[in-house]
Amino acid sequence: MQRKRAILNVVYHVFVVAFGLLMIYPVLWMILSSFKLKSEILGNKAPFLPSVWVFENYPNGWQGSGSLTFATYFRNSIIVSCLGTLGTVISSAMVAYALARVNFKGRKFWFTAMIMTMLLPGQVLMIPQYIIWNRLGLVGTFVPLILPKYLGWPFFIYMMMQFIRGLPKELDEAAMIDGCNKYSIFSRIILPLLGPSIITTIVISFYWIWDDYMGPLLYLSKPALYTVSLAIKGFADAQGTNFGPMFAMSSLSLIPVFLLFLFFNRYLMDGVTAGAVKG
């Protein structure tokens, strides 16, 4: 019996590891391909590991295809992602506090509006929103990518609301007796306790904005403003069948996301389930 259990245990781990390897095979393939000679990436004789490790794909890719290098694109992505993330955290925390803790007229209505917005697919609004930004003369700038993030992001508002609801109301009441008003309750009580939820928001919103493709595709027309996601698509088209540098830049573009995951994966995974399951 003991032995049977031990064998089953080994079988289980072998299966989970093998299946896991299959799941991350595309990622491994991308990274290994970025170190390969052009002739070893594709075709039925392509080896799994590179026969010679080619590091030149990275500097070659970094040069980009036009006059701009990937330094520009990474800088743009960092600007958009950092400013966007900052806005998401501030505005979503404020709105979450209002909807979870302040008893104002119309709260139910705005809560429903928030849920509806969360369920509304963004693609439905892509044309009219574009028309509005265009009329404001802001197409071709970072503004349409950054400004909306300062106006609350329903997914994170909802997530933070769930978190705030879990904090005991007695805290607010005690603070009220000690002379706090609704503003200082937010800044002194709720905001400090919201820590874990804020980290989750930072991690998820940063990587969503970093990965976003449709926004930059619609709003950025000048290559000097391209984000990494938009730039590697153009780079891949320009390189044709020269896949090594393309895989190198693709691998680089995922590094920030992997770093966040490495350090904060618990927060990230908490965030994913926060909306769905109570308690």
Place this chain on the structure above:
Amino acid sequence: MQAEKRSGKTGFLYKDNVVGYIFAAPFIISFLCLTLIPMALSLYYSFCNYKIAAVPEWIGVQNFANLLRDSTFGHSLLVTIQYVIIGVPLKLVFALFVAMLLTKPTRMQGFYRAVYYIPSLIGGSVAVALVWKQLFGSRGPVVSLIKSLGATGFNFFGSTTWAFVPLVLCNAWQFGSSMLIFASGLKQISKEYYEAAEIDGAGAVKRFFSITLPILSPIILFNLIMQLISGFMTFTQAQIITDGGPNYATNYIALNIFKEGFAFQHMGYACAQSWVMLLIMAAITGIIFKTSSHWTFYES
């Protein structure tokens, strides 16, 4: 000073209604300016002939009448529905399978979950889409494997029948969020149910269908709705991997709206398509919610 402060607390700025609207202001502004007004505009333009920077010309229901005769739009609806009907259940089954696989309490559980989450972490990126295009391309490893099994001349992206498969797989591969949501649901199922069932002689399959599935049903509903919405609106992967081809086989609705609006400058017509799409999605979601009371089970 103290008295001033106390009177301040009852002043205008400290009333609950005022505080609420001040804190909720960002969302209210975005709801009005980035959701409500755009939707109204979109509804208006859907009855117009409209090009960017031109004056919209009211044409009544002409756009909607044209939609009925537009075979590209019809086909695009059809392939989108095919994508959703095959892709969403596949993803959910996969997510549930992995979630159950990883419920076994071992020291490695956290690590395994993290590894299985990696595809969802990066799956929506342009980098992965570019990799996918080569991975399933005519000279990529997947096609090489299929060819070595005897199907010489096989090619995903050259075939209108098979081109959607890599896209569906790319979507199903990102099962991580659904998996985590299922996993947290599974954790809440009381062990006593399984023990009682085991004593009664129920096998693993029986236990799965009469305990696990019913208790998970509200979570299945949640995942189903979320995945349906994102499935209907799939864009990045299709745009980069196939660009809608070959011969419109993967010309999903969001991609079609994008092309119609921005490449062909038929913005009024594209708005009409968005509305039709939204109504179809709302109807499907509504039907699922209405019928869900028959198949979801809530523990009391």
